Amino acid sequence: MRNFSSDFRRFLRPFVIVTAIALGALGSSFIQTAPADTSKTAAPTVAGAAPTGGDAAAAGSTVAGDPKAGEALFKANCTSCHALNKRVLGPALAGINQKYNDQTYLTKWIKNSPAMIASGDKRSVAIYEEYNKAAMTPFPQFSDGDVENILAYIQIEGDKKPDAVAAGATGATTTAESGVSDFMLIGLIAVVIIAFLVILVLNRVIGTLERLLLKKGTDIILIEDDENDNAEPKDRLATVKKLAKNKKLVAFVVIAIIITLGSFGWMGLWNTGVQQGYQPVQPIKFSHQLHAGTNQIQCQYCHSGAWKSKNATIPSLNICMNCHKYVQATEKYNGEISPEISKIYAALDYSPETQKYGDNPRPIEWVRIHNLPDLAYFNHSQHVKVAGIACQKCHGPIQEMQEVYQYSPLTMKWCINCHKQTEVNSKGNPYYDKVIAAHEKIKKGEKVTAAVLGGLECGKCHY
Ligand code: HEC
Ligand code: HEC
Ligand code: HEC
Ligand code: HEC
Numbered sequence: 001m002r003n004f005s006s007d008f009r010r011f012l013r014p015f016v017i018v019t020a021i022a023l024g025a026l027g028s029s030f031i032q033t034a035p036a037d038t039s040k041t042a043a044p045t046v047a048g049a050a051p052t053g054g055d056a057a058a059a060g061s062t063v064a065g066d067p068k069a070g071e072a073l074f075k076a077n078c079t080s081c082h083a084l085n086k087r088v089l090g091p092a093l094a095g096i097n098q099k100y101n102d103q104t105y106l107t108k109w110i111k112n113s114p115a116m117i118a119s120g121d122k123r124s125v126a127i128y129e130e131y132n133k134a135a136m137t138p139f140p141q142f143s144d145g146d147v148e149n150i151l152a153y154i155q156i157e158g159d160k161k162p163d164a165v166a167a168g169a170t171g172a173t174t175t176a177e178s179g180v181s182d183f184m185l186i187g188l189i190a191v192v193i194i195a196f197l198v199i200l201v202l203n204r205v206i207g208t209l210e211r212l213l214l215k216k217g218t219d220i221i222l223i224e225d226d227e228n229d230n231a232e233p234k235d236r237l238a239t240v241k242k243l244a245k246n247k248k249l250v251a252f253v254v255i256a257i258i259i260t261l262g263s264f265g266w267m268g269l270w271n272t273g274v275q276q277g278y279q280p281v282q283p284i285k286f287s288h289q290l291h292a293g294t295n296q297i298q299c300q301y302c303h304s305g306a307w308k309s310k311n312a313t314i315p316s317l318n319i320c321m322n323c324h325k326y327v328q329a330t331e332k333y334n335g336e337i338s339p340e341i342s343k344i345y346a347a348l349d350y351s352p353e354t355q356k357y358g359d360n361p362r363p364i365e366w367v368r369i370h371n372l373p374d375l376a377y378f379n380h381s382q383h384v385k386v387a388g389i390a391c392q393k394c395h396g397p398i399q400e401m402q403e404v405y406q407y408s409p410l411t412m413k414w415c416i417n418c419h420k421q422t423e424v425n426s427k428g429n430p431y432y433d434k435v436i437a438a439h440e441k442i443k444k445g446e447k448v449t450a451a452v453l454g455g456l457e458c459g460k461c462h463y
């Protein structure tokens with residue numbers, strides 16, 4: 001039987017589908033904006049870290065020494081040319097203790113490899129030749145204990161799986177967040193759900209009314225239906241016209257559309273000027289994935305400013321040359337120097353043939369990605385050194401990025417939310433030792449100068 005109610009239902013079906021899709025889309029966008037938990041933070045298993053006594057004893061190379069102290073020395077002095085499990089400029093160092101089984105020799109080599117080579121020591125000359133006579137920096141400032149610590153670190157860390165080491169370097173807990181508040185999204189979802197319910201109720205009411213009319217023997221609708229059955233093509237338009245005459249329904253549809261468009265517009269306004277995801281093309285295809293990920297070069301090697309000052313700083317090309325004087329990726333380009341690395345040479349006016357620098361260098365114009373407006377002051381060392389926050393917390397998994405993109409929204413709300421949630425780490429923190437000492441003095445009524453509270457630090461006054 002065809003009647004007003006079934007027409008209305010037919011009209012309703014697509015509407016229900018569209019609403020369901022809209023709900024689904026909103027739901028998924030809501031999930032995306034919720035803090036994503038990178039589950040890649042699997043810490044390296046400590047169990048696997050300790051070398052099994054048996055193996056080390058068999059190789060006769062149990063290294064005493066403090067691997068923690070060794071790690072710091074290794075990262076500060078060696079990672080520019082060495083990785084544990086991969087050849088960089090120098091050889092991979094995992095297994096070096098077993099290779100020589102001679103700590104005295106290794107100590108001499110690390111403290112002064114040029115002297116060892118000059119003395120004609122066979123093993124030294126062999127490795128020097130193998131690495132195309134690349135020079136390893138001498139470290140005469142190291143004590144024997146320092147070297148022992150480094151070797152202990154290599155021993156323990158070298159036995160780990162390379163990817164476990166890489167994962168350990170990633171302290172990434174992410175707090176991706178858009179400028180739109182969760183409340184707003186929930187609100188929007190609520191509006192859609194209410195609209196959906198209203199339609200259902202309307203549909204019900206119309207059905208009941210119809211049944212009532214039919215019971216009373218009124219056959220207006222049936223008559224109309226008969227007419228419609230005869231003129232099938234006119235039928236659809238007639239339904240629409242009928243619906244269009246229903247002022248309440250029209251008003252409802254119009255209001256629903258306005259609310260939907262308005263909400264999207266409102267969200268759009270909130271996101272104006274937010275550059276999350278910004279990923280410009282850089283003048284040299286420099287890959288963080290390759291350098292900071294695969295080759296495990298520490299962020300500090302290139303962005304040392306982050307620990308010392310307001311700015312993290314972009315490294316100068318001279319830092320690239322520490323490696324790229326030798327690393328030219330020629331295997332990839334049929335023996336030619338990589339065109340991307342040639343750009344470094346061109347900018348420095350360096351000739352790889354003569355190995356000489358010309359006198360016409362020009363800087364590479366990296367495109368800046370993260371940029372707060374001038375009215376906001378952000379200091380890296382306050383966050384990296386004092387608070388001990390990992391770069392990845394704000395910049396995302398940089399070591400996995402071919403090209404860097406802006407991971408966080410950098411909105412004021414983003415700063416504020418983190419400040420509300422993050423506990424200050426004051427134990428064993430020299431920054432707070434000073435503050436606490438000053439407070440003690442104030443309590444005792446002694447004089448305290450601004451200098452004691454950090455008023456001499458450059459970053460407190462300077463951009
Ligand atoms: C400027 C780059 C550079 C730095 C910095 C550097 N090395 Fe080397 N290292 C090399 C090169 C290149 C070789 C290969 C031998 C050669 O060409 O002199 C090498 C070789 C070695 C070897 C011998 C490897 C073998 O298989 O015989 C050891 C051990 C070593 N380095 C340890 C260290 C340690 C420990 C540090 C940090 C304290 C360090 N290196 C810092 C470049 C470097
Ligand atoms: C070998 C040197 C090198 C290392 C190591 C390195 N970076 Fe970079 N970084 C660069 C260079 C060059 C740029 C500028 C080009 C670009 O954006 O890719 C850059 C850009 C960046 C930017 C974007 C700067 C902007 O314009 O806003 C961030 C953020 C960053 N690095 C973070 C890191 C972090 C975190 C690490 C450690 C996981 C790291 N970098 C390791 C050289 C390095
Ligand atoms: C500690 C050593 C080291 C430093 C410092 C370093 N690189 Fe590299 N870079 C490498 C190694 C190793 C490779 C891999 C080469 C290969 O694929 O054979 C590489 C590869 C590259 C490549 C890719 C070459 C190609 O065509 O595949 C580019 C481009 C590059 N580096 C640019 C830079 C720039 C720019 C800097 C300075 C901001 C820099 N590198 C600093 C070690 C370094
Ligand atoms: C608390 C969040 C936070 C942490 C942690 C953080 N950064 Fe940043 N970083 C920012 C912000 C915000 C900017 C934009 C600063 C501006 O425009 O003044 C930025 C900018 C940068 C830039 C662009 C150049 C510059 O100096 O402004 C680089 C490079 C960079 N960060 C690297 C790093 C590295 C490497 C680390 C880890 C040692 C790190 N950041 C840790 C928030 C952070």
Ligand code: HEC
Pocket residue numbers: 372376377378379382383386387389393394410411414415416418419422423424425
């Ligand atoms: C990942 C969390 C996080 C984010 C994001 C973050 N901060 Fe912080 N910020 C901290 C922590 C933790 C401290 C406390 C550090 C300390 O112990 O002094 C801090 C301290 C500060 C201080 C010093 C406060 C004082 O009294 O000394 C300033 C200024 C600051 N942040 C500005 C910013 C700005 C601007 C942004 C956004 C661009 C931002 N922060 C984003 C965690 C964060």
Ligand code: HEC
Pocket residue numbers: 455456457458459460461462
């Ligand atoms: C208490 C605030 C304060 C501190 C802390 C501070 N400065 Fe300054 N600095 C200033 C002011 C204000 C000026 C500008 C006055 C002038 O030009 O005579 C200035 C000027 C300078 C200049 C000259 C700039 C120019 O254009 O001539 C340099 C360089 C400088 N400071 C470096 C530093 C360094 C490095 C530190 C940390 C060791 C530091 N400042 C700490 C306030 C400070």
